[in-house]
Amino acid sequence: MIKPQFRLDNQLCFRLYTASRLITQAYHPMLAEQGLTYPQYLVLMVLWEKDAQPVNDIAKRLRLETNTVTPLLKRMEAEGILTRTRGEEDARQIIVKLTKKGRDLQERLADVPEAIGSSLLCESVTPETIPGLYAMLDGIIRQLQEKQTNQ
Amino acid sequence: MIKPQFRLDNQLCFRLYTASRLITQAYHPMLAEQGLTYPQYLVLMVLWEKDAQPVNDIAKRLRLETNTVTPLLKRMEAEGILTRTRGEEDARQIIVKLTKKGRDLQERLADVPEAIGSSLLCESVTPETIPGLYAMLDGIIRQLQEKQTNQ
């Protein structure tokens, strides 16, 4: 017999893993319309917040490694969404800047957040309960983040 | 200026995506010790619950597609964790059975759930708040699951 702690239904991790995948799938049709993937959409949001950032800052903001972000950025450069240029003061850095196409995508995707947000609402997830959900996820993320960097 | 709905800090999806990745990373050292990945660990839990299942049932339980599960199972077969044999009554099915090595892994991994579970606890995530978190994630998953299958 399986030990109860191994049951999938008792696991927070499996729920997070599943929810994350299903949400990415929910984004897919809307993003694919503009030739984007979900991680690419995340990069766009980072650059819309603050344009012209080095690779490292983008990676840190997304909590990804540069070896994940570099090829991602190269693909987006090939699509004409952004440019990658050597830093002038520090020649090790690559400064990532949006092109007009990249900036314009904010308009083209304007309806996406609302569409996704409303599709998630249900009896247990409402405008009232979402702040609590955010707090719990932020707590988990902070907890794990510390654990990773402490070793 | 970026529209507020595009800010990463206002996005549930990014939190889920990040939390899911960080938890997988937290599992990594313990699972790697036994030569496993997190998705392979999920397959094990499905088979510990009920051994000798067709590929499709495993995929459904994990909410994955067979084209994700098939190569995963082949790698686990190559590691001697399970066997894949044609179904006798229905020759289209592949029945997946644990080997002794696969069954024994439950003992070898006995401390993993507790280690992960306790590493997630923080002020906003406690034994009291976790049922609420489960309910919200289950709500989101149900919501998205329905939307996917309805079209």
Next chain:
DNA sequence: CTTATTTATATCGTTCACGATGCAAATATA
């Protein structure tokens, strides 16, 4: 009893994720 459709699984191509490693520029140390 054929032919058509459905079902179960697999193959293929693309894009992440990430550990391990490499390399060159910048900085610290001797």
Next chain:
DNA sequence: TATATTTGCATCGTGAACGATATAAATAAG
């Protein structure tokens, strides 16, 4: 100033995920 270390980014290999498509067995329809 020469050498060592750190920093920023990239390359490589492996293992997911997944959309699109293929194939063969089972079942339904004619």
